[in-house]
Amino acid sequence: MSRVLVLNSVDDVAIALDDISVGETPDGLVAAARAEVATGHKIARRAIAPGGVVRRYGQVIGRAKVDIAVGDHVHVHNLAMAEDGREAEVGVDAVPPTPLDGATFMGIVRPDGRVGTRNYIGVLTSVNCSATVARRIADAFPDNSLPAGVDGVVAFTHQGGCGGSSLSTDVELLQRTLAGYARHPNFHSILIVGLGCEANQIPDWLAKSGLETGAELRSLTIQEAGGTAKAIEAGTAIVRGLVEEASKIERQPVSAAHLTVGLQCGGSDGWSGVTANPALGKAVDLLVAHGGSAMLSETPEIWGAEHLLLRRAASQGVADRLNARLDWWRVYAERHQMELNNNPSPGNLKGGLTTILEKSLGAVAKSGSTPLNDVIGYAEPLATKGLSFMDSPGYDPCSATGQIASGANLIVFTTGRGSVFGAKPAPSIKVASNAKLASWMDEDMDIDASPVLTGTSLEEVGREIFEAMLAVASGQPSKSEALGIGDNEFVPWAVGAYL
Incomplete structure (x- = not known):
């Protein structure tokens, strides 16, 4: 069996299937290796002059920095970036696949028709300041304590939510990300935990995202709860009820x-x-x-x-x-x-x-x-x-x-x-x-x-x-x-x- 792999007939390099030593001539090459070539690395199939393009997959992957001889190891020492071979005729390969049917999985169908693959409770944070409270709430529900059918209670913390303009790009991206998690079908329900005075105000980003609090989307702030310990206690009580409801979900x-x-x-x-x-x-x-x-x-x-x-x-x-x-x-x-x-x-x-x-x-x-x-x-x-x-x-x-x-x-x-x-x-x-x-x-x-x-x-x-x-x-x-x-x-x- 050949010890090198040629991916396309126009390629200037082959890929070593195992380690190749100096002086060896693996099947598929016309000259001996001039350097050690580790498995997965490239070895030259043909001579390439300085500035010449080098192809793999039938596509340009760079230009030669120096003379490359047959059998040379081709890597950072002799291959540089190139801007060639990137022309495109829009849509010429846009061929729809032949439709198939019959493949199914056991999914979790939410009341609004969304389909999930998992059944989590999420504890989202509007700001870094609420990260510890969110984690303490989630930690109150270790996986081995949860009823069958509930995959976990997970806190999602981050470094943002304040420290910049409430209209900044970062806040907008954070709000969009949090909203995507809040409506994700792999969550049965969500608790959002904030501090209360952050730039990323919970009511504002919920309204902007078309979301409303309800039975499966709850929120609290540490300041309104009366502090850290009281917020953890209140959040834990909320999640306990959400876990009970999530346990009633069945796959289909x-x-x-x-x-x-x-x-x-x-x-x-x-x-x-x-x-x-x-x-x-x-x-x-x-x-x-x-x-x-x-x-x-x-x-x-x-x-x-x-x-x-x-x-x-x-x-x-x-x-x-x-x-x-x-x-x-x-x-x-x-x-x-x-x-x-x-x-x-x-x-x-x-x-x-x-x-x-x-x-x-x-x-x-x-x-x-x-x-x-x-x-x-x-x-x-x-x-x-x-x-x-x-x-x-x-x-x-x-x-x-x-x-x-x-x-x-x-x-x-x-x-x-x-x-x-x-x-x-x-x-x-x-x-x-x-x-x-x-x-x-x-x-x-x-x-x-x-x-x-x-x-x-x-x-x-x-x-x-x-x-x-x-x-x-x-x-x-x-x-x-x-x-x-x-x-x-x-x-x-x-x-x-x-x-």
């Missing part, structure tokens, strides 16, 4: 069309774009064909691969909205003296990824092949079925927080270096890109996508991921849930200044 079979999946990747490696991400893309195609929805996010991590999404845009308006978000990020990065075309993180680099182009091309593969039907702002309510793009930073907890606020009732997270991510109230399924990770961190990984490298088709692994989506949506705990992860990943996007 519903169509897979009620699934909305947030797509995430983190700690990527050279195999992420070969195994886990494209396999997740196959699962997304199945979900969309069954009438479900998926959200791709992390705008800085589609940089350099946006042309693939523009070719799938369902309309010129969708393409214009995506380009507008990319333009915003370009200005934002310049204002903060950063570059969007920076190299990937240290872990990504060690795993074999060299440029943001290479990383982005692999990341976009998570979205499958169906049309891009909408582009929405951070934490804006999802309004369109099928595949959408939600604008967000590339920081996973922040991005996933926005996806959940937009309506994701399930997260699928691919990783090559390893991740322990979880994000209540949405269960998180993690997909490993390589066999070593799947074995070494088996208590964290739900699915091993590495069989793609040994003959299993992407379609087969994609089907496995899709079936895992249905099982976890039906109540089967994911690995991160079984470990109790997900209480600390609520990270609303903060972009403004504090005054």
Whole structure:
């Protein structure tokens, strides 16, 4: 069996399937390796002159800094960012999938028709000042004390809500995020805890968001309750009643069309774009064909691969909205003296990824092949079925927080270096890109996508991921849930200044 993988016949590099030593000539190469090449890293298939483009996936991933000879290790020492190969004819690849039916899961149908995959009680905070009270209220209800059918009582705390103008971008984003959580179908009910004098006044953001307090949306402030201890006592009494009501909820079979999946990747490696991400893309195609929805996010991590999404845009308006978000990020990065075309993180680099182009091309593969039907702002309510793009930073907890606020009732997270991510109230399924990770961190990984490298088709692994989506949506705990992860990943996007 070949020890290198060529992803596209036009590629200038192959990917090492195992560690290659100097002087070895693996099948698939015409010359011996001129350097040590670790598994997942790139080795040159042809000579490339300085300034010449370098391709992987059939796409440009950079330009040669110096002469690259056949057999050279291709990485940060000889490969630089490029701006080539990103032309796009809008909508030419926007082909709707053939509709499918029959896939179901055991969901939780709320009285207004929303469908959840979990049954939590949420304790939201309007401001950082109420964080301790909210956590003490949630801590009064450990998971092992809850009745069957109630998945947990979780406090969602943050660093915002004051310290700036009540009309600032940060407050608006926070209010939008909190409102998304308040109406999320994975919550039976919500208690909002405030201090009382914060910029983020509870009545104001509820009214702005079209929300009203009632039996399943309660609120209190520490100042009105009479202080910390009295607020904890009052909040605990409220949640005790909400837990009793939540225990009466039963699951029932519903169509897979009620699934909305947030797509995430983190700690990527050279195999992420070969195994886990494209396999997740196959699962997304199945979900969309069954009438479900998926959200791709992390705008800085589609940089350099946006042309693939523009070719799938369902309309010129969708393409214009995506380009507008990319333009915003370009200005934002310049204002903060950063570059969007920076190299990937240290872990990504060690795993074999060299440029943001290479990383982005692999990341976009998570979205499958169906049309891009909408582009929405951070934490804006999802309004369109099928595949959408939600604008967000590339920081996973922040991005996933926005996806959940937009309506994701399930997260699928691919990783090559390893991740322990979880994000209540949405269960998180993690997909490993390589066999070593799947074995070494088996208590964290739900699915091993590495069989793609040994003959299993992407379609087969994609089907496995899709079936895992249905099982976890039906109540089967994911690995991160079984470990109790997900209480600390609520990270609303903060972009403004504090005054």
